[in-house]
Amino acid sequence: MGWGDLGALGEPSKETPNLDQMAAEGMLFLDFYTANPLCSPSRAALLTGRLPVRNGFYTTNAHARNAYTPQDIVGGIPDSELLLPELLKKAGYINKIIGKWHLGHRPQFHPLRHGFDEWFGSPNCHFGPYDNREKPNIPVYRNWEMIGRYYEDFKIDLKTGEANLTQLYLQEALDFINKQQGSQQPFFLYWAIDATHAPVYASKQFLGTSQRGLYGDAVREIDDSIGKILRHLQQLGISENTFVFFTSDNGAALISAPTQGGSNGPFLCGKQTTFEGGMREPAIAWWPGHIPAGGVSHQLGNVMDLFTTSLSLAGLQPPSDRQIDGIDLLPVILQGKLIDRPIFYYRGNEMMAVRAGLYKAHYWTWSNSWEEYGKGTDFCPGQSVSGVTTHTQEEHTHLPLLFHLGRDPGEKFPLSFASEEYQQVLGRIAGIVQQHKETLVPGQPQLNVCDKAVMNWSPPGCQKLGKCLKAPESDPKKCSWPH
Amino acid sequence: MGWGDLGALGEPSKETPNLDQMAAEGMLFLDFYTANPLCSPSRAALLTGRLPVRNGFYTTNAHARNAYTPQDIVGGIPDSELLLPELLKKAGYINKIIGKWHLGHRPQFHPLRHGFDEWFGSPNCHFGPYDNREKPNIPVYRNWEMIGRYYEDFKIDLKTGEANLTQLYLQEALDFINKQQGSQQPFFLYWAIDATHAPVYASKQFLGTSQRGLYGDAVREIDDSIGKILRHLQQLGISENTFVFFTSDNGAALISAPTQGGSNGPFLCGKQTTFEGGMREPAIAWWPGHIPAGGVSHQLGNVMDLFTTSLSLAGLQPPSDRQIDGIDLLPVILQGKLIDRPIFYYRGNEMMAVRAGLYKAHYWTWSNSWEEYGKGTDFCPGQSVSGVTTHTQEEHTHLPLLFHLGRDPGEKFPLSFASEEYQQVLGRIAGIVQQHKETLVPGQPQLNVCDKAVMNWSPPGCQKLGKCLKAPESDPKKCSWPH
Numbered sequence: 012m013g014w015g016d017l018g019a020l021g022e023p024s025k026e027t028p029n030l031d032q033m034a035a036e037g038m039l040f041l042d043f044y045t046a047n048p049l050c051s052p053s054r055a056a057l058l059t060g061r062l063p064v065r066n067g068f069y070t071t072n073a074h075a076r077n078a079y080t081p082q083d084i085v086g087g088i089p090d091s092e093l094l095l096p097e098l099l100k101k102a103g104y105i106n107k108i109i110g111k112w113h114l115g116h117r118p119q120f121h122p123l124r125h126g127f128d129e130w131f132g133s134p135n136c137h138f139g140p141y142d143n144r145e146k147p148n149i150p151v152y153r154n155w156e157m158i159g160r161y162y163e164d165f166k167i168d169l170k171t172g173e174a175n176l177t178q179l180y181l182q183e184a185l186d187f188i189n190k191q192q193g194s195q196q197p198f199f200l201y202w203a204i205d206a207t208h209a210p211v212y213a214s215k216q217f218l219g220t221s222q223r224g225l226y227g228d229a230v231r232e233i234d235d236s237i238g239k240i241l242r243h244l245q246q247l248g249i250s251e252n253t254f255v256f257f258t259s260d261n262g263a264a265l266i267s268a269p270t271q272g273g274s275n276g277p278f279l280c281g282k283q284t285t286f287e288g289g290m291r292e293p294a295i296a297w298w299p300g301h302i303p304a305g306g307v308s309h310q311l312g313n314v315m316d317l318f319t320t321s322l323s324l325a326g327l328q329p330p331s332d333r334q335i336d337g338i339d340l341l342p343v344i345l346q347g348k349l350i351d352r353p354i355f356y357y358r359g360n361e362m363m364a365v366r367a368g369l370y371k372a373h374y375w376t377w378s379n380s381w382e383e384y385g386k387g388t389d390f391c392p393g394q395s396v397s398g399v400t401t402h403t404q405e406e407h408t409h410l411p412l413l414f415h416l417g418r419d420p421g422e423k424f425p426l427s428f429a430s431e432e433y434q435q436v437l438g439r440i441a442g443i444v445q446q447h448k449e450t451l452v453p454g455q456p457q458l459n460v461c462d463k464a465v466m467n468w469s470p471p472g473c474q475k476l477g478k479c480l481k482a483p484e485s486d487p488k489k490c491s492w493p494h
Numbered sequence: 495m496g497w498g499d500l501g502a503l504g505e506p507s508k509e510t511p512n513l514d515q516m517a518a519e520g521m522l523f524l525d526f527y528t529a530n531p532l533c534s535p536s537r538a539a540l541l542t543g544r545l546p547v548r549n550g551f552y553t554t555n556a557h558a559r560n561a562y563t564p565q566d567i568v569g570g571i572p573d574s575e576l577l578l579p580e581l582l583k584k585a586g587y588i589n590k591i592i593g594k595w596h597l598g599h600r601p602q603f604h605p606l607r608h609g610f611d612e613w614f615g616s617p618n619c620h621f622g623p624y625d626n627r628e629k630p631n632i633p634v635y636r637n638w639e640m641i642g643r644y645y646e647d648f649k650i651d652l653k654t655g656e657a658n659l660t661q662l663y664l665q666e667a668l669d670f671i672n673k674q675q676g677s678q679q680p681f682f683l684y685w686a687i688d689a690t691h692a693p694v695y696a697s698k699q700f701l702g703t704s705q706r707g708l709y710g711d712a713v714r715e716i717d718d719s720i721g722k723i724l725r726h727l728q729q730l731g732i733s734e735n736t737f738v739f740f741t742s743d744n745g746a747a748l749i750s751a752p753t754q755g756g757s758n759g760p761f762l763c764g765k766q767t768t769f770e771g772g773m774r775e776p777a778i779a780w781w782p783g784h785i786p787a788g789g790v791s792h793q794l795g796n797v798m799d800l801f802t803t804s805l806s807l808a809g810l811q812p813p814s815d816r817q818i819d820g821i822d823l824l825p826v827i828l829q830g831k832l833i834d835r836p837i838f839y840y841r842g843n844e845m846m847a848v849r850a851g852l853y854k855a856h857y858w859t860w861s862n863s864w865e866e867y868g869k870g871t872d873f874c875p876g877q878s879v880s881g882v883t884t885h886t887q888e889e890h891t892h893l894p895l896l897f898h899l900g901r902d903p904g905e906k907f908p909l910s911f912a913s914e915e916y917q918q919v920l921g922r923i924a925g926i927v928q929q930h931k932e933t934l935v936p937g938q939p940q941l942n943v944c945d946k947a948v949m950n951w952s953p954p955g956c957q958k959l960g961k962c963l964k965a966p967e968s969d970p971k972k973c974s975w976p977h
Contacts, residue, residue, distance in 0.1 A: 021504015222900030
């Protein structure tokens, strides 16, 4: 989902009344970022509070390449990483993930081995259908075991776009919240649905209801579901005791536009890029009785802050034995404070850009390669900024491209290198970058090796279902990451 | 001002709290258009309820050229046109224009000869400063006579961007509203300020207050002024008896970006073009106690509708002796109805595009000429859609380019000519276009002839001020309209 997909953020169809209402009742963040323009690293960053280059969710197979966890990936979230649910357990929380995990699908990476108590969802994207010979269909888990596979037991009709998965995930969320009512235990629900990701789907009741086509139908279903969850919290009388945060894991995938791609509003390009369209996210904090209604914040925020903020809400300290990139947003959310902090835009192993205040400096620019672009893969359709949306990896480390995101949110007009403004700002940003680079200890890269043998051939529970498949011989090789 | 300049429409700095509040208390139109992507024709259309090609505000000097009323223009609003204030007089209204008239500056075109009772403002844009030899500075009128000139008596500091004009126009509005309090006469106030037009200015108290630079300062001052006008109506107890409508005369001028140009949100290109960025406008109707708060309308609206709607509010019928393009929006505004009607996108003497429902068909595409583009004039900076944002005038009359503005508000993905959708939609739109063209009677073009002798050398009142200048000999020639 993209920044521009919310009515409150200017989507011209205004089809998100529940999210707009959530913003009106809570705080809308206009300058909130993901840690990576791709799903797996972004979600790993959210749950660890650390940049992917620290927690291992990146590749060194080539320079500045996006990587994620397809089902032939060998790696996943390292045991050495401390995940938010692991830490929340210390404060007595029961933790559930509903939806896409995406932090590795091999047994050692299972979410219930990393702090979650319950899981309903899948380890990978709902790509497919596969033939179960060259590639198995993606399993859907309930807790430790698979209970079926996408396209087989969990239908997705690619022709009509119909699938009731978001409804299943919604019901699961409402049931989980209900179940906690008798208990004194606080809960953490990570509602990590994968709807709006291509291939886009929506339930029958939403199909054809949007001005925006199938993608809009999916957005409307998500919006409706979030409305139902919030109302449910209110009806149970626990809304004033429940902190809710809405955001997205990367910008809308313009490569899928217009039938399956969303909107990044006035921002440049989309998913896969370190331009604003790839990393600035819609974000809303909601906590009636605590967060003043109708708040709008220009705090530079990041999904990693949800780690630290959640710990703070639970009365816990973040780990002190490692670098945590997320900050505690509670002073921002509850007292309207502004905390000075930079935003780093990474693509794989490279810091592509940094934002400080209203200025953003690009140290590297790259959309994708000429070769990929020539094949029709375009992350910036209709947009082309000379020297900015480049198709060769352009290094600007000695003379970064500088943009003022207030006057120029679309990153279309680089500041003149000769201007006084450029000189002044660069001095400040150079200091931030130097400090960041000097203290950075990259983690062991997890997304380098792929192997067909590790695919979801025989997930736990497959025997009961008669759904075990024969794995091919192991043949590990470097994953190919073209972007 | 552009569609994307309002916080409520997704401007990332959210600096228009008063306009956003106006929308929250009234009805926000998401699909509202101007009649032309340039100021003079747009304002002529608003006041006549007719397309510029009918009321004469266009040129035939060349094909599909934008034209307006610089001070060497010979033409202006024809006497044969009936303007909104002329008609409102029949219902006893007192009519005032504050700000830029732009419908011709020669004596016969004076707003007080076309239905207005009072005027405070200027006949042309605040371009300058001029030397008063080659070109005179633009006069500012109070009613029949000039009371000074821009840059001389009405200061605009191009270095700092400081000018207090919007404050003068605000005070004039508040005073006019006050004055009507003793009277039983209804009033029509056309608050036609020219702020945000380049050269952009703002008052001292707003300079440097926006994240968006000088342009944002100007937007904030407009927003603040509108808030003050609305609150004034409420304090006087007449808000439930006063219909207020906010809109803009064309999309943001991206040619002036980033320091002096605004935002057209997710839409393509800007002012001067017939893409959505040039003609879709922010629009809010406000009438407490009558318009349900928080309404959002997808009605295809047009500035020309303000003519017909205003007449309807005054209990008047539109003229029946001529084609009126504006429709009465009251059923939309008060009862939430949707009226099926097309939008025509004209550039000069050519219908470039037409919108019906969510579909838009381009019959001609043109950004500007290669020659102008080569000189650095770019109406679509950072945006380039192959075959769409063309630099030669491309005719598509036999096979129009078709866009679905719901799935693709940015006009980036033309529908395949071979698709069933294309065939079905084109049939419907072709009928609309045929009917339009068959019944169209173009008016006498007013924007063909320019003459240095007609400039504002000696406007009425100049003698008293000692500000009469000597006009050069008459030398009428075809105006040059490069765009």
